Amino acid sequence: MKILEASQLADLDSYSCKEQNISSWELMERAAGLAYEEIKTRLNSATQQIKVLAGPGNNGGDGLAIAYFLAQDGWDVDVFLVNFTSSRSPDNQKNLVRLKNQAKSNIRELTEDSELPEFTSEDLVIDAIFGVGLNRSMPEFVQKLARKHNGSASQCICIDVPSGMYLDQSPGEDEAVFQSDLILTFQTPKLPFYLPDYSGVVGEVKIIDIGLSQKRLSEISSELNLVDLSLAKKLYRPRPRFSHKGTYGHAVLIGGSELMLGSVILSSKSCMHSGVGKTSVLMPSRGHSALIQHLPEAMLVENASEDFISDQDLGFNADAIGIGIGIGTSEAALSALGAWLEKADCPLVIDADALNLIAEHITLKDKKRLRTLDGQVPKKSILTPHPGELRRLVGSWKDDFEKLNLIKDFSKQFDVIVLAKDAYSLCVYQDQVFVNSTGNSGMATAGSGDVLTGLLTGLLAQGYSSLNAAVLGMFLHGLAGDLAAEEMSEESLTASDIIRYFGDSFSKLKA
Ligand SMILES: NC(=O)C1=CN([C@@H]2O[C@H](COP(=O)(O)OP(=O)(O)OC[C@H]3O[C@@H](n4cnc5c(N)ncnc54)[C@H](O)[C@@H]3O)[C@@H](O)[C@H]2O)[C@@H](O)CC1
Numbered sequence: 001m002k003i004l005e006a007s008q009l010a011d012l013d014s015y016s017c018k019e020q021n022i023s024s025w026e027l028m029e030r031a032a033g034l035a036y037e038e039i040k041t042r043l044n045s046a047t048q049q050i051k052v053l054a055g056p057g058n059n060g061g062d063g064l065a066i067a068y069f070l071a072q073d074g075w076d077v078d079v080f081l082v083n084f085t086s087s088r089s090p091d092n093q094k095n096l097v098r099l100k101n102q103a104k105s106n107i108r109e110l111t112e113d114s115e116l117p118e119f120t121s122e123d124l125v126i127d128a129i130f131g132v133g134l135n136r137s138m139p140e141f142v143q144k145l146a147r148k149h150n151g152s153a154s155q156c157i158c159i160d161v162p163s164g165m166y167l168d169q170s171p172g173e174d175e176a177v178f179q180s181d182l183i184l185t186f187q188t189p190k191l192p193f194y195l196p197d198y199s200g201v202v203g204e205v206k207i208i209d210i211g212l213s214q215k216r217l218s219e220i221s222s223e224l225n226l227v228d229l230s231l232a233k234k235l236y237r238p239r240p241r242f243s244h245k246g247t248y249g250h251a252v253l254i255g256g257s258e259l260m261l262g263s264v265i266l267s268s269k270s271c272m273h274s275g276v277g278k279t280s281v282l283m284p285s286r287g288h289s290a291l292i293q294h295l296p297e298a299m300l301v302e303n304a305s306e307d308f309i310s311d312q313d314l315g316f317n318a319d320a321i322g323i324g325i326g327i328g329t330s331e332a333a334l335s336a337l338g339a340w341l342e343k344a345d346c347p348l349v350i351d352a353d354a355l356n357l358i359a360e361h362i363t364l365k366d367k368k369r370l371r372t373l374d375g376q377v378p379k380k381s382i383l384t385p386h387p388g389e390l391r392r393l394v395g396s397w398k399d400d401f402e403k404l405n406l407i408k409d410f411s412k413q414f415d416v417i418v419l420a421k422d423a424y425s426l427c428v429y430q431d432q433v434f435v436n437s438t439g440n441s442g443m444a445t446a447g448s449g450d451v452l453t454g455l456l457t458g459l460l461a462q463g464y465s466s467l468n469a470a471v472l473g474m475f476l477h478g479l480a481g482d483l484a485a486e487e488m489s490e491e492s493l494t495a496s497d498i499i500r501y502f503g504d505s506f507s508k509l510k511a
């Protein structure tokens, strides 16, 4: 699903009106009507107090229409006109006149001199002050209103976006944003919903299809996408009936060190469950018997060292290699990693300590092998850093938007795919950004990343392009975690459980 910027949304909006031969007011009426239908299902008792906060723009216009529908259906509505300017958008004005003529709700004006309303636990607040048009700090009294609301126990439904949210920047340290219980957003998801900087204000998100032009939507180029089931289905490649294990590639997992052997076993197991033809494992030899016990389907590559990975020749051509899980940061691991980066002639999935070693040696001019990623890591490899590893790789950022730019620059500089793991993971290749919609906090558990690495390596070996493997793998991994959590709760979820739900995840792609 495309994620659009404010200017693209405005374009889509006006194109749709022309295409459907409707006025902007009629579109607003449709959007507000659909939002009202959703709000109605959430109203819990006749005693609920509804407070609509309406700005003077089109977001406020939505709010005034919703207030009208509520009052029409007999709900008790207080409307607060948040008048930080004396002008009003024409559609807002039209809805205000209709609301006044209806004479069923209490309408009050709020300006910077007004006393601000109280909010109680009985209140349902409908926030329609600013939508996607916010382009500078909200006026001080509106921020005070937001802080007062956020400090109360009232419920809040935000229309389109929480007022105070920017589509293209994080809020300043002192800037207030309305905290939402529910966001009813129109037509397309908005990027900040998925970024940690806004995590404190984003509640449940419901995307309302308001019937904007699909033709125009498909024409608008967007480098930002939310990865949902329909996008994942497009990436998925069904297996041909006439095929054999050679059809699905040979994956190799390279990982483990003296005290970290379980991680590579987990990763190999995940790889084996990804649909791959064969999985070979290069790991410290002290772990060999454990691997065969846990995963008899895997094949072992001889390894000279008991405790560390080596650069032992495979004796066959690998279709994809996953490297880094549990290797530690010893000299032995560093030297083996350097050798693998140099000799691998297939794309790699690079994770965990391999990322730390790379980050450390990007700048160390005296080390020859890992001096720079450029020309060392095979192009189109997938790097899967968690936030700490990411910081070591790309440097510090002041907010999520700067982080995204740093990742894009890094991806362009080294021609690699960066899968930045987070609550909503971001998969970035050059200027293309894929935001994951699956996953839950139960997956913040040891081994979850190892499972992802195994899955990505398996998909790569099957011939998915690096970007498609990364995007599809990210989605499937989160989906498996969601399905597992549904059955067993987020709390008790372990990384092994995620693998057990791969089957159900793949089935969703085929449904
Ligand atoms: N895009 C769509 O498809 C639709 C959009 N609609 C609504 O229209 C909204 C966008 O409306 P608008 O473009 O009128 O924008 P807003 O209603 O978000 O803001 C109103 C205006 O305030 C001004 N402004 C921005 N920041 C300010 C600040 N800090 N202090 C003072 N003034 C400031 C801007 O000129 C802005 O246009 C959407 O969020 C949505 O709620 C819906 O009515 C119908 C369909």
Ligand SMILES: [K+]
Pocket (backbone or CB within 6 Å): 059, 127, 128, 129, 130, 131, 158, 159, 160, 161, 162, 163
């Ligand atoms: K709003």
